[in-house]
Amino acid sequence: MTLTQLRYFVAIVDAGLNITLAAERVHATQPGLSRQIKHLEDELGVKLFNRGQRSLDALTPAGREVLARARRILAEADSIRAFAANERGAIDGRLTVLTTHTQARYVLPEALAAIKRDWPLLSVQIESVGDEEIGGRLERGIADLALVSSATHPPTGGLVVPLFRWRRVLLIRRDDSRFAVGLPPRMTDLARHPLVTYESALRPESSLRRAFSAFGLEPDIAVTARDADLIKTYVRVGLGIGIVAEMAVDPDDPELIVLPAPPEIPECTAYGVLPEQRVARDYTLALLRAIAPHLDRHDLRRAASGAAQPRWPEPPPWSARL
Amino acid sequence: MTLTQLRYFVAIVDAGLNITLAAERVHATQPGLSRQIKHLEDELGVKLFNRGQRSLDALTPAGREVLARARRILAEADSIRAFAANERGAIDGRLTVLTTHTQARYVLPEALAAIKRDWPLLSVQIESVGDEEIGGRLERGIADLALVSSATHPPTGGLVVPLFRWRRVLLIRRDDSRFAVGLPPRMTDLARHPLVTYESALRPESSLRRAFSAFGLEPDIAVTARDADLIKTYVRVGLGIGIVAEMAVDPDDPELIVLPAPPEIPECTAYGVLPEQRVARDYTLALLRAIAPHLDRHDLRRAASGAAQPRWPEPPPWSARL
């Protein structure tokens, strides 16, 4: 049994039992993987895959058992490497972050710039991925950190650290007379106008929709996008009232007025999620602290080293940093 | 990083930082280990040992961290091998049992004979070792099972399974007139005569001593031995009254009378202790069931596979099997 064999085995499973694809991902050749799996099966005396004549069909029950343990072994091996890299003060490394466009565009740049000063050779991958996949990606070691926001429950699937709270804001054309004057808009006002907001608002369980339906209202979501920049553009051309995260707005925008959203649209909390049972590189924790400076360095390190999670401090509102 | 490198590293630590000794134990040469450790340190970029000019002095803090993770990796690797061996129904294997002489002499033989029918090629090592060392030996993968008895608290340091309860009995020469007739002996009677019993009774915290001191009595422990056979011999030659485990006695002994010990001498419970987080070979669990047939096979397997420990049934008294 070899760490390489286990790595190949896991890669094949993660590639959907496609040895050729797995071989590319581990930077090796297909016959090499095929052979190593054979050796592993021979040594263990157990078939890991159900095979067709010339294809892998499924994991055997034994394969599933071995897979789980192989993942643990590889995670520990990665942890040793990460620990050692921290220990020797390595200035290079990779950091794969799963997050949304808003965080990537408005929150991460400044934070990344800050940690790049200390880790100039750091290579960062930003990846957008559905919430459901996040847990799996962290656990499989494909990602090092996820940034997730929620208005209700904190996420699961890893070590969860609350970073900051944020609210949504309304974007209105300066020449739009409907809301520019008078009292701040209410839910009933919003329900009367076409809205431009994030795609996620289309889901019935989105916090935005639920805020409306709590009043028996149905929002008129005219345009959606993943991207706050796109939303602003659509608002500028008059397609409706924008609802975006406060991090995404410029209060001095010459064309758009920024108004607070009605209080019934709930506040969100942004969380960092770290893979469990895996040592984080120092820059990963530094990135979290760059996003959320109120976090204690030692609390973070302890929690990331497998100690019990501390009672995290209440995350400050985003606006507090202005 | 290689499993071999980690294995060598752990072996060196377990050999007290003596590479030569470690090399013998892993069946390799000393320069081989030295080299692999060097490679490991080079790859990690971290020194694992504080070195004198020509000797290993101590583990570095980083070395301790790597050591802990290396042990987990090796335990998982062993678990994969054990799982696979179970899966393919391997009939060979090694089983190292830590236990006392009494268990080894009077309890294990029958149980081992039973499992040898199904695993004829099984190689069994019986080892006697102090209670303190047991936890470490199990954790370091040097032993697969410990059998421990206690009158008070169940042991710790692994997955603990209660096997049976047992009492101590008195051994008296048939021609000894002091107790052969009349009422069963009481504590005050015992305190008036020289006793022959186990070495462990010399420890002030032994349950035997405490039973006496609860009455304000001090036992006269004339002879001690590790070995019930020796104790019987000394009783036969008239050195005193024997106190041994009931498993060790033959009721039809032509020379010795067996009497129950006073009820103030507490009952003991024999426990099996399995290493945690390590898959047990089937024969290990079969051995436990051979000793304690009341155990449920599936409960055992589940508990040994890392599931939550079930509420184990009350272990039956040893005498119930007669």
Added chain:
DNA sequence: CGCGTTTACGTCGTTCGTAACGATA
């Protein structure tokens, strides 16, 4: 001067990639 670690060297075993083969959809 013995003990134990490190370094040097030659051999052997293993793994790798290229290439050819077989089977499948």
Added chain:
DNA sequence: TATCGTTACGAACGACGTAAACGCG
């Protein structure tokens, strides 16, 4: 016929053991 896994072969790399050198007590 294109795709994917297995088998065959030659080359290169790496690990091992033997032997020698080096420090320390």
